[in-house]
Amino acid sequence: AQTVTQSQPEMSVQEAETVTLSCTYDTSESDYYLFWYKQPPSRQMILVIRQEAYKQQNATENRFSVNFQKAAKSFSLKISDSQLGDAAMYFCAHSGAGSYQLTFGKGTKLSVIP
């Protein structure tokens, strides 16, 4: 069974600064996908970034990037130039290739201080 652990229930960052959210996972699969989802107060789950496990290059989407350490089973999210709209719950998730179902961490609540 897969597990996803987010050890930081809450984080805060000053506007325009950089913050890193941590995530570790455990899986027996050799091929899988990792995701970061954002959930603002509106409740909508929004995909932030995705990483395929077979790719060594870290994924990047504008201000969002990941540090994927496969051997350590670590998948952290870095948000650069933080904006007020980044304030939300962030969930790390795992999906085995071919299984299509997501296993989520418990989430990290990010606050952005003006």
Next chain:
Amino acid sequence: DAGVIQSPRHEVTEMGQEVTLRCKPISGHDYLFWYRQTMMRGLELLIYFNNNVPIDDSGMPEDRFSAKMPNASFSTLKIQPSEPRDSAVYFCASSGDPQGSEAFFGQGTRLTVV
């Protein structure tokens, strides 16, 4: 496409009553998922369908819960009879990429059982 559409957005019902949650996936997506989100347990997969066929319902908490997908554009999650501990946000999500790619979420139904 309008995205994944769930109804209702909010539901308040009395203990013992039947509750039906509805979902319209994104057109063309072969996979449909039902998740439940609570403070205590986070996001949990309840059941998922592939081409309208239930594939894994091991996350369904008990026989009071049932899900159907009569066609490619509609699914229901029914709770009968409802209990206060069923209070949660229920999400429907769909995915069209067989390689374990992004799942698109609806806005969720917040269920309150009093």
